[in-house]
Amino acid sequence: MAKSDGSAFFKRTSLFWIVTVTLSVGYFTLIVFAPETIPYHYLGAFGTFCRYLVDNYADLMYKGWWATVAIHLYEAYVALKMCSKKGINDTTTRCLWFGQTFLFGFASLGLLLKYDPERPKQH
Template identity: 65%
Template structure:
């Protein structure tokens, strides 16, 4: 997609980040909203840490979860600004950047930050 016009430039984040962030945020969501479904005993020291956090710091975990959501929303909004700054003005492409950045944060936003439409090679 490097040869694509800036107005339609989109690059998907890697499968590694999709899986890592989905599993991590999914686990964080379970810890906050359904801590009883997690088999802490099967997770070794990590399970002990998570159990401790759930038992002694549930309020902090809840606030941390919402903070993470807010950060992802802000990153997604910033992605829209970057789209404008970089000449990405196709509505569908802007929507894709917004959604991908909301879901995967800097793993997506970093790709958009690195994109320099003035330096892209034409093939």
């Protein structure tokens, strides 16, 4: 439970974003590191497109995967900075924001950006 002063404010991102980002990044990871495990023929036009990317742009996909990791890491760093700016100084809560933002990106960071510790909560 969050402290009343807002120093431990944390809000979990929605289940929709958790599932969407997990499946998307998971699929991207498979395409980059284990493309032979994907049954492209069952995925129709999307599978054909993915197979084309694997066959013709594997190096670019690999670099894109690492760019995705770097972007998520940067977003997590921004989340820590926003925690400081918004007075969230509880270590556990800051770690939760960092981890959630690293895993789910802007779906998490957006919640933190919207948080206004100055505005009283409506009940």
